[in-house]
Amino acid sequence: MQDVPELVAQAREGRPRAVARLISLVEGASPQLREVMAALAPLAGNAYVIGVTGSPGVGKSTSTSALVSAYRKAGKRVAVLAVDPSSPFSGGALLGDRVRMSEHASDPGVYIRSMATRGHLGGLAWAAPQAIRVLDAAGCDVILVETVGVGQSEVEIASQADTSVVLLAPGMGDGIQAAKAGILEIGDVYVVNKADRDGADATARELNHMLGLGESRGPGDWRPPIIKTVAARGEGIDEVVEALEKHRAWLEEHDALTRRRARRAAHEVETIAVTTLRERIGDLHGDRRLGALAERIVAGELDPYTAADELVAGLTDGA
Amino acid sequence: MQDVPELVAQAREGRPRAVARLISLVEGASPQLREVMAALAPLAGNAYVIGVTGSPGVGKSTSTSALVSAYRKAGKRVAVLAVDPSSPFSGGALLGDRVRMSEHASDPGVYIRSMATRGHLGGLAWAAPQAIRVLDAAGCDVILVETVGVGQSEVEIASQADTSVVLLAPGMGDGIQAAKAGILEIGDVYVVNKADRDGADATARELNHMLGLGESRGPGDWRPPIIKTVAARGEGIDEVVEALEKHRAWLEEHDALTRRRARRAAHEVETIAVTTLRERIGDLHGDRRLGALAERIVAGELDPYTAADELVAGLTDGA
Incomplete structure (x- = not known):
């Protein structure tokens, strides 16, 4: 058992090994999970959580790395949570991708962690918010959550951030792909990366059209900007940071930050509750109860709804 | 309200409109769902459920249609449940795809129904078993459940059949695709359709290799056959039917049919129970309770696990 307090x-002092251990505890659904989460609750809530998503190949890691540099220059403590099975970031503290994140590897003000789809119930949708909570409580000012805009749960994770950045790149038929992947609804800031390539303007126009940015909005509505970058050369990154800060200010001005975080917390609680109940049902699988119910159904003595009611009532007893 | 008895x-008499209404009732999670399922319970359990799956383009609809013809020739009442958003079968009774199913459209011994991904919780994994139960109770001898071997839930549905047929076609790199889609584990009978095309033998060999059919098995083990067909011309379909009947006999001989159906029923009960619980949690979403918990989390007064416990305890009260 770990000494949680x-x-x-130690995590509060910014010691990466302590942060890593805490994340492992919450990610692995250890028996100490609840103790950890209870200890972190009063400490979290200060970090600004930025979701960065986009299809493979748009330059997410490069963009994330450039954003890390920008925030470091501003004196912020930064964490990167790369939620992506195919991510170049390898697990654990300070072990980033050698090419793209190496400049941050020796920086004690940067914490990098990758998170792949785990086997346990609930998966990423369940584990990512816990890890964010640890990084938040550990005193990170900015948490960049990088996800691939492919799976539903990854999109969901990105949409749970304070601010969501959606990346595209020219010449990939990306607008349509983004629409298909459902990431066009979640962006607060859009970035067309690799803007030195042919077609960047066309992609931005297409995006502008798809987002209906030409249409009139209410005076208080947030209007997602579209920013062109060449992340590999750091071009346009300052504009992205500026847009992020503007969105954050907008959120605070409209009392939307707390509302968004409350929605995120509600989603988190719901996911944990469903996972808990699913596990309880899973526990019953080897159980004679479910087997006996199934046999009665096959024999035509019982219908599956009545059986499910009995099963749910059984869970209730165990609550 | 419908008069369920x-x-x-009427459904027992084979009247297609009654069957269609019952399926709509169970599929739409109507308030009468439980009444319908309770009424059907003692009537179901006689149909032989055959799953037919494969990637798009392998000829699933054509093969299904050919199997319908074969079973009709043998005097059986047949139902087709096409679980596939892209299926050519249109919804409702007796309205099949004009080209491929037209020969069955006017046959009162054939019932055709398509089922696309519905919006309600649980989706296809939830709705398909209910529809199968209706068709079974309505006196169908054979139910062909056609699914696209792409999504996890479609594969799951196919794997819940009494006998699963996995279709491939030559020259599509199909073996590897099938392996990726996870449909290589679920087949009881494999069919290489479009066998008049180049590469059919190579596909069969590759499949044989991937399935490890060359390896020795226990004397009582089922050895999935690989059958070559040209479904559009009806070639090889008799062999498929023969293989299906052999597998059914094998299941009965080894007492595996009841076991398989009990497993299917257990899965069904589990899905209903999870859906029920999810819905209850969803009902709480607009509820002040979850909102209040979320606000306390954002304020740092509560951790999400303790909140989830309270939520689950709340569900318990409502059980």
Whole structure:
């Protein structure tokens, strides 16, 4: 067993090994999970959580790395949570992708963690918010959550951020792909990366059209900007940071930050509750109860709804 | 409100409109769902459920249609449940794809129904078993459940059949695709359709290799056959039917049919139970309770696990 208060204290001092251990504890659904989460609750809520998503090949890692540099220059403590099975970031503290994140590897003000789809119930949708909570409580000012805009759960994770950045690149038929992947609804800031390539303007126009940005909005509505970048050369990154800060200011001005975070917390609670109940049902699988119910159904003595009611009532007893 | 006993009686007589209404009732999660399922329970359990799956383009609809013809020739009442958003079968009774199913459209011994991904919780994994139960109770001898071997839930549905047929076609790199889609584990009978095309033998060999059919098995083990067909001309279909009947006999001989159906029923109960619980949690979404918990989390007064416990305890009260 880990000494949780001691780990939390060390994480607060910015010690990466303590942060790593805490994340492992919450990610692995350890028996100490609840103790950890209870200890972190009063400490979290200060970090600005930025979702960065886009299809493979648009330059997410490069863009994330450039954003890390920009925030470091501003003196912020930064964490990167790369939620992506195919991510170049390897697991654990400070072990980033050698090419793209190497400049941050020796920086104690940067914490990098990758998270792949885990086997346990609930998966990423379940584990990512826990890890964000640890990084938040550990005193990170900015948490960049990088996800691939492919799976539904990854999109969901990105949409749960304070601000969501959606990346595209020219010449990939990307607008349509983005629409298909459902990431066009979630962006607060859009970035057309690799803007030195042919077709960047066309992609931006197409995006503008698809987002209906030409249409009139209410005076208080947020109007997602479209920014062109060449992340590999750092071009346009300052504009992205500026847009992020503007969105954050907008959120605070409209009292939307707390509302968004409350929605995120509600989603988190719901996911945990469903996972808990699913596990309880899973526990019954080897159980004679479910087997006996199934046999009665096959024999025509029982219908599956009545059986499910009995099963749910059984869970209730165990609550 | 529908007169459920009357509908069930009409469905038993093979009246397609009654069958269609019952399926709509169970599919749409109507308030009468439980009444319908309770009425059907003692009537179901006689149909032989055959799953037919494969990637798009392998000839699933043509093969299904050919199997319908074969079973009709043997005097069986046949139902087709096409679980596929892209299926050519249009919804409702007796309205099949004009080209491929037209020969069955006017046959009162054939019932055709398509089922696309519905919006309600649980989706196809939830709705398909209910529809199968209706068709079974309505006196169908054979139910062909056609699914696209792409999504996880479609594969799951196919794997829940009494016998699963997995279709491939030559020259599509299909073996590897099938392996990726996870349909290589579920087949009881494999069919290489479009066998008049180049590469059919190579596909069969590759499949044989991937399935490890060359390896020795226990004396009582089922050895999935690989059958070559040209479904559009009806070639090889008799062999497929023969293989299906052999597998059914094998299941009965080894007491595996009841076991398989009990497993299917257990899965069904589990899905209903999870859906029920999810819905209850969803009902709480607009609820002040979840909102209040979320606000306390954002304020740092509560951790999400303790909140989830309260939520689950709340569900318990409502059980």
